[in-house]
Amino acid sequence: xxxxxxxxxxxxxxxxxxxxxxxxxxxxxxxxxxxxxxxxxxxxxxxxxxxxxxxxxxxxxxxxxxxxxxxxxxxxxxxxxxxxxxxxxxxxxxxxxxxxxxxxxxxxxxxxxxxxxxxxxxxxxxxxxxxxxxxxxxxxxxxxxxxxxxxxxxxxxxxxxxxxxxxxxxxxxxxxxxxxxxxxxxxxxxxxxxxxxxxxxxxxxxxxxxxxxxxxxxxxxxxxxxxxxxxxxxxx
Amino acid sequence: xxxxxxxxxxxxxxxxxxxxxxxxxxxxxxxxxxxxxxxxxxxxxxxxxxxxxxxxxxxxxxxxxxxxxxxxxxxxxxxxxxxxxxxxxxxxxxxxxxxxxxxxxxxxxxxxxxxxxxxxxxxxxxxxxxxxxxxxxxxxxxxxxxxxxxxxxxxxxxxxxxxxxxxxxxxxxxxxxxxxxxxxxxxxxxxxxxxxxxxxxxxxxxxxxxxxxxxxxxxxxxxxxxxxxxxxxxxxxxxxxxxxxxxxxxxxxxxxxxxxxxxxxxxxxxxxxxxxxxxxxxxxxxxxxxxxxxxxxxxxxxxxxxxxxxxxxxxxxxxxxxxxxxxxxxxxxxxxxxxxxxxxxxxxxxxxxxxxxxxxxxxxxxxxxxxxxxxxxxxxxxxxxxxxxxxx
Numbered sequence: 239x240x241x242x243x244x245x246x247x248x249x250x251x252x253x254x255x256x257x258x259x260x261x262x263x264x265x266x267x268x269x270x271x272x273x274x275x276x277x278x279x280x281x282x283x284x285x286x287x288x289x290x291x292x293x294x295x296x297x298x299x300x301x302x303x304x305x306x307x308x309x310x311x312x313x314x315x316x317x318x319x320x321x322x323x324x325x326x327x328x329x330x331x332x333x334x335x336x337x338x339x340x341x342x343x344x345x346x347x348x349x350x351x352x353x354x355x356x357x358x359x360x361x362x363x364x365x366x367x368x369x370x371x372x373x374x375x376x377x378x379x380x381x382x383x384x385x386x387x388x389x390x391x392x393x394x395x396x397x398x399x400x401x402x403x404x405x406x407x408x409x410x411x412x413x414x415x416x417x418x419x420x421x422x423x424x425x426x427x428x429x430x431x432x433x434x435x436x437x438x439x440x441x442x443x444x445x446x447x448x449x450x451x452x453x454x455x456x457x458x459x460x461x462x463x464x465x466x467x468x469x470x471x472x473x474x
Numbered sequence: 475x476x477x478x479x480x481x482x483x484x485x486x487x488x489x490x491x492x493x494x495x496x497x498x499x500x501x502x503x504x505x506x507x508x509x510x511x512x513x514x515x516x517x518x519x520x521x522x523x524x525x526x527x528x529x530x531x532x533x534x535x536x537x538x539x540x541x542x543x544x545x546x547x548x549x550x551x552x553x554x555x556x557x558x559x560x561x562x563x564x565x566x567x568x569x570x571x572x573x574x575x576x577x578x579x580x581x582x583x584x585x586x587x588x589x590x591x592x593x594x595x596x597x598x599x600x601x602x603x604x605x606x607x608x609x610x611x612x613x614x615x616x617x618x619x620x621x622x623x624x625x626x627x628x629x630x631x632x633x634x635x636x637x638x639x640x641x642x643x644x645x646x647x648x649x650x651x652x653x654x655x656x657x658x659x660x661x662x663x664x665x666x667x668x669x670x671x672x673x674x675x676x677x678x679x680x681x682x683x684x685x686x687x688x689x690x691x692x693x694x695x696x697x698x699x700x701x702x703x704x705x706x707x708x709x710x711x712x713x714x715x716x717x718x719x720x721x722x723x724x725x726x727x728x729x730x731x732x733x734x735x736x737x738x739x740x741x742x743x744x745x746x747x748x749x750x751x752x753x754x755x756x757x758x759x760x761x762x763x764x765x766x767x768x769x770x771x772x773x774x775x776x777x778x779x780x781x782x783x784x785x786x787x788x789x790x791x792x793x794x795x796x797x798x799x800x801x802x803x804x805x806x807x808x809x810x811x812x813x814x815x816x817x818x819x820x821x822x823x824x825x826x827x828x829x830x831x832x833x834x835x836x837x838x839x840x841x842x843x844x845x846x847x848x849x850x851x852x853x854x855x856x857x858x859x860x861x862x863x864x865x866x
Contacts, residue, residue, distance in 0.1 A: 286865050295782060295862050316787065319861075323784030330864055334779040338500035343493070350493040351785050359493070407865055 242325075242403050242435040243269035243292050248301030250287050250458070261287040262298065263458040269403060269435040274426055276446060277439045279455035285439045286407060288455065292437060293326050293405045294318040306402070323351060327396030329406035333388040335380040341367060341391045342376035348398040366394040370424060386417025393424055403435045404428055410442050422448045494789065498796035501773050512765035513805050519758025519844065520809025521816070524829065524837055526751035528817055530744065531833055532826025536670040537737050538730035540604065543616050546582070546698035547707050549729040550714060551722050557736040558729065559602070559671055561586050561695035564721060569697055571718050577705040582612040584696040585680055587687040588673060592652040593643035600673035601642070601653065603632075605683020612698050615677040620647050621662015626679045632686075633662040637824050638674035653686045668826045670737060699723075755844055758805075763848035766797055770852040774859060781861035791853040795846065802845035806838050813837075 250262040261284045269275060269292060277285040290296040291303060294310055295318070303310045305325055310318060322328075327348075335344050345363035354362065367373050370390040380388055389409055396404050406425065410418035422445045429436040429450070438445070446452055447469075454462040502509050535542075541549065541558050550572060552562030569581045585605030590598050606613030608627045615623060615633050625631055632653070634644060644651060649660045653676065669675055676686075684691065701710050707725050714723040724732060738744025770777070777790055813829065820827040 290862050290865065295865075319781070319784040319786060321784070322782070323786075326784070328782055328864075330779070330782075334775060334864055336497065336500075336776050336779075338504045339497065343496065346493055347497075347780070348783065351780070351783060351789060356491045356493075 241268040241270055242306065243267075244302075244304040244307075245288075245292060245298075246302045246304075248288075248291055248298040248303060250284070250291060250296065251299045260458050262291065264301070265455075265458070265460055266301075267292070267453065267460065269437055271402075271435055272429055272433040273450045274429040274436045274438065274448060275451045275453065276449040277437065277453050277455060278441070278446070281441075283455045284458040285455045287458075289405055289407060289437060289439050293328065293403075294321045323399070325402045327399060327401035327404045329389070329392050329396050329404065329409050331408035331411050333380070333385075333392045335388060335391055335395075337380050340377050340379055341372060341383065341394075344380070344391055345395045345398050348395045352399050363394075363398055366398040367391070369397065370394045384417070385413050386420060389413060389417070389421050390424065393421070393428075397428065401434070403437070406436070406438045408439055408441065410440065410445055415444065418442065418444060492796075494793045495796050495800075498793050499800055501769055501793070502797055502800055505769070505772070508765060508768065509801075512762060512801055513808065515761025515765070516758055516801055516805025516841065516845070517809040517812065519754045519761065520806055520837060520841055521812050522754030522757065523751050523840060524810060524813030524834075525816055525827065526747050526754060527833055527837065528813070528827040528829050529825070530747040530751065531828045531830065532668070533670060533744065533747065534734050534738070535828060536668045536826045537734045539667060540586070540613075540675070541726060541730040541733060544584075544613050544698060544726070545700070546612060546726055547701045547705075548699035548711050548714060549724050549726060550581075550697035550699060550718075551724065551729065552695070553720060553722055555722060556740070557733040558586065558696075559733070560736075563693055563695060564697060566692035566694060568718055568721060569694075572697060572699060572714055575710070575713055575717055577701055577710045577713065578699055579702045579705075580610065580612070580700040582607045582610050582698040582700075583680055583694040584613040584698055585683045585687065585689065585693075586695045587683070587689065589654045589676070589687055591642055591676070592655075594651075595643055597643070599642055600671075601634075601676045602669065602671070602673045603653065603676045603678060603683045603686050605678050605680035605687075608679040612700070613696075615662075615664045615667065615675075617665045617667065619663055619665045623662075623677075625661040626677065626682070628659075628661060630657055630659050630682060630685075631661040631678065632658045632682070633664060633677040634660060634674055635667045636663045636665055637668060637822065639663075641824065642674060654688060656686050658682070658686060668824060672824065697721075755840060758841070758844045759848050762798070762801055762805075762845050763851050766794065766801070766845075766848050766852045767855065769797065770794060770855055774856075775864070777856045778859045778861060778863045781859055782864045787857060790856050791849075794849045794852045794856065797852075798845035798849040799842065802841045805845075806841040809841070810834055810837065 245267045248262055248265045252259040279285045291298050305321055342363050345366050346359050349359040349362055367376055370393055372390055409421050425436050426448050428434055450466050452464045453460055552564055555561055572581050587603050589601050589603045591601045592598055644660055647660055651658050667675055711723045817827050817829045
């Protein structure tokens with residue numbers, strides 16, 4: 239598995255002086271092709287900050303982040319935006335769908351951002367919805383969908399732009415058990431089928447079995463890493 | 475699980491070719507009442523600007539209409555005369571001094587004098603008696619709908635505009651009226667010769683006009699000079715000024731502009747119309763800015779999501795500018811239609827309100843500029859969104 243994203247000794251400090259908050263302290267991490275990586279940790283441990291740093295949303299206070307070998311150091315907000323657009327797909331806890339657009343149009347937005355021609359944009363959005371099992375709901379508005387369906391639309395949107403890396407922030411937090419399982423199955427397939435790197439921030443212990451690697455963070459540090467093989471080796 | 479592009483994609487066409495336009499429209503139409511309020515604000519602004527600008531254009535056209543519609547190349551006026559409505563007397567001998575200059579083809583006299591017309595019901599109205607040489611017709615009426623200019627060669631004959639029939643109590647050709655206590659007979663009507671001073675023009679042969687005004691036989695207000703073909707008008711104007719330094723000479727365009735500027739600037743009348751039109755623009759900007767901003771605030775999570783996804787800045791303000799363009803387009807279409815009805819309804823009134831196509835086009839540009847300016851605040855807001863806010 240080759241590294242799509244390399245985070246080297248990254249620290250993130252919010253504020254200054256006595257009020258300074260150390261969200262990350264010297265974290266090093268690789269996001270690899272074909273791997274489903276789960277970031278676990280208590281609230282405030284720094285896992286979402288790590289996701290943001292990995293996803294070129296934030297520049298770390300110290301350390302380095304490379305995407306496909308390209309350092310993000312010194313990039314402007316627009317430069318980081320271009321990196322996100324080219325390489326990342328995002329799935330958010332609260333779906334973040336456009337309430338005034340249909341599911342088909344919501345997915346098309348990701349393609350429109352990439353200046354995809356209208357006919358191709360519509361076709362590929364339909365295909366992305368089909369891939370998440372919502373081909374028949376293209377005309378529905380988000381308000382007409384269940385939580386699980388909304389998250390599947392969000393995944394379709396994240397995939398439509400054919401990113402190398404998919405970052406998902408608590409994708410199952412608002413879902414019931416069945417919907418959560420379906421979402422996790424989708425994320426597993428995303429990583430396996432096209433060799434994408436998938437990173438999931440989660441509190442949800444029900445989905446950990448699907449992970450290729452589990453990274454546990456506390457107080458801004460990686461305190462434990464466990465691979466699928468480690469889990470198999472320790473299984474009774 | 476993937477959506478790879480086909481080797482050859484079909485041509486761009488069909489629904490939603492411009493997705494940002496669709497997003498912009500849905501953002502606006504999502505809250506229909508607020509969108510309606512926005513449109514009402516823009517329509518109000520367009521109508522206000524159109525009416526005030528239309529009055530201003532009508533004002534300008536009306537002030538200079540006698541000058542513009544007179545086939546004179548040079549207007550010779552009394553020293554210091556600032557507007558065609560405010561003439562002074564010129565002795566007739568100036569006419570012969572000017573006629574002696576090379577390059578002068580003809581010099582016609584024009585009388586332009588305020589008088590009192592007595593209405594049949596006993597009331598009185600101010601009029602401006604315009605006396606011209608009916609032999610040449612220079613300075614005479616135009617756009618006649620009843621009678622002929624030659625009819626003014628009859629004794630006591632006058633021609634007025636139909637717009638002022640009610641004001642002057644005149645119903646028909648042949649009616650006898652009293653001007654400055656002297657008899658005059660209506661021989662025709664013009665259509666649309668408005669007067670800025672609200673004292674209607676009464677066209678008459680110069681002899682009749684002098685009689686009605688109580689002027690001496692050699693008294694006149696203007697000399698209308700026609701140059702021989704090929705003569706440079708500016709050079710002739712300068713030659714007249716040099717030959718007769720006691721008077722002023724202006725080209726037709728100069729005298730029209732001088733008259734317009736006098737009323738627009740000196741009296742403040744034009745200024746108030748311009749201020750009213752500008753007020754309309756400001757109202758439009760404020761209303762549109764407020765609504766666009768409120769719509770933007772409502773949709774901040776979506777803009778934050780777009781930023782997190784890596785949307786370039788131009789994509790985001792493209793949406794907001796499209797919202798502004800939609801609001802401008804709809805508001806302008808409705809507003810200009812209402813303004814057109816107002817202009818049409820004013821066609822028979824004595825207050826000129828004109829809407830030439832360059833003005834309508836200019837109002838369209840002003841409306842677009844207004845909405846674009848209103849969008850700037852929203853653009854500024856969107857560009858300051860922190861993309862990580864989507865994770866909170």
